[in-house]
Amino acid sequence: MSAIAEELPEQPDFLWHNPSPKKSYDVVIIGGGGHGLATAYYLAKNHGITNIAILERGWLAGGNMARNTTIIRSNYLWDESAAIYEYSMKLWEGLQEELDYDFLFSQRGVMNLAHTLQEVRDSQRRVFANQLNGIDASWIEPDEIKELCPPLNTSDDIRYPIMGATWQPRGGIAKHDHVAWAFARACDRMGVDIIQGCEVTGIVKDAGRVTGVETTQGRINAGSVGMAAAGRSSLLAEMAGFRLPIQSHPLQALVSELHEPVHPTVVMSNHVHVYVSQAHKGELVMGAGVDSYNGYGNRGSFHIIEEQMAAAVELFPIFARAHVLRTWGGIVDVTLDASPIVSRTPFDNLYVNCGWGTGGFKGLPAAGYTFAHTIATGEAHPLNAPYSLDRFTTGALIDEHGAAAVAH
């Protein structure tokens, strides 16, 4: 062994095992992303159910969990949204300690800019609604915006001058991979089987009840099955024999090369449409809206990237010298009201968590918490009761399009 190799630290232990699937589990979770992991974690922790398999067709947290821009906030307009996203925020605030894993949760504040009079009014309305729901939101003017985020161009010499912003100081970012690993380790320690490279190819039913799944590693029987497969939820539902009000769209994001820390907060702009933060290592992380068309291709059209870069450079003139290092796409599942579905399905023992669209990362702890409750008890938790599939029949939609502080 060379001298250098001797000085290197020991290869760390693996955080989870790679077991072969057993014949049968109390609960099978389809999807080994953040939502599936969090669901298994809360099933074990809150409901004492540990005979669980998480089935992941690719590798752990390699889907949208690896592709999002890691923004966490709870400043949603409607009461139902404020309740579940704020609950999620409160869980985020305790998770590092609870999971005993530092995933760089950084409450650096999230700023949503307003560039038109209408946006000012809508944003202020959202701030008032947030305040009534006990969320730390406030309205800030350009001088304060400049103080909180110096590289922003708050002058009038710009195509869409910044007229003000909403500000949620408790909002921020976290390191997404580490969040997944933290949950995976906790699940593994509680006896959950995390099975990677195991694609579900069929849902086994017996007289209106789901009894298991067919997979590329054979048939696995299950007391209950929970689907947490984001962009591919419609395909799973079709296997089971029902429809979801979901459209799958590509959502792209990008990072620059590493830079000195220059950008201290998270800035989102609905009107020129970009959101930007700077990761701990130093890369600028940017995203915008979904590509317009349905797609499963894990890529999108380049003009989406071009437009969000133009918006970013307009807002942050110093970014003009940065380079795009990498762009990528994920597949997000969008509902007609831009709110998620955490629900029972037409079949007994089959449950679905989907439709988080572009907001799945921030909602991950509350999604897991409420979905675990629904799977364990067969009933919705008060937080996810409004997010049932029934709302597309009753019309009790939770219309967060635009209202949610950024277009979906």
Added chain:
Amino acid sequence: MLLIDCPYCGPRNENEFTYGGQAHVPYPEDPYDLTDEAWGQYLFYRDNQQGEYAERWAHAAGCRRWFNAIRDTRTYKFLAVYPMGAGRPELAGGTR
């Protein structure tokens, strides 16, 4: 960026177009006759398959006319474009 073959103007860049979602979803003949469930299906449920998808596009920054297309949602490749009102064409070996 997709290159979309408008049946009226020829191939143009994607950012001249607006997406209209699934094609061939007719307005219910008698909406008053529908159950809440069926009305919900009409309003909120659309197919979302992998593979060939019949969908609507509008050439918003060109001739401003709507048309239908068949596109593969995995490769994004357009397999056919055809006018509104025409039936979904049979695709033979990817011809267009």
